[in-house]
Amino acid sequence: MEISEFQQKMRDLYIHNDKKRGIYRTCLWLGEEMGELMSELKYSIDKIDKHAAAEEMADIYAWVASLANLLEIDLQSAILSKYNKCPKCNSDPCICEKNLP
Ligand SMILES: [Zn+2]
Secondary structure: OOHHHHHHHHHHHHHHHHHHHOHHHHHHHHHHHHHHHHHHOOOOHHHOOHHHHHHHHHHHHHHHHHHHHHHOOOHHHHHHHHHOOOOOOOOOOOOOHHHOO
16 A cells, blocks of 8 residues: 555545544644553563554554645655655665764
8 A cells, every 4th residue: 555545545534533623633643642652662672562552653654644634745745755865864775873863
């Protein structure tokens, strides 16, 4: 499935609810899902529930798609134009390792 197909699927499933909720409240839901993912990842790697983490990641993608639909942003174009190469060093693969936080 292409990113654009996923975004269209989310539009078909949820645009009526997303429009009622609005941009700001949809963004709040995205933030909540980020918190839930962070909660899943607070353990050492051998104790992380990968199924639960995967579900939180799926939720995050769904909420990002909902936001993009409300803002009429083409996610696939945005992602591919920004991340075709590393946006910082303009290389593929990235050679920014000297500046890792
Ligand atoms: Zn880089």
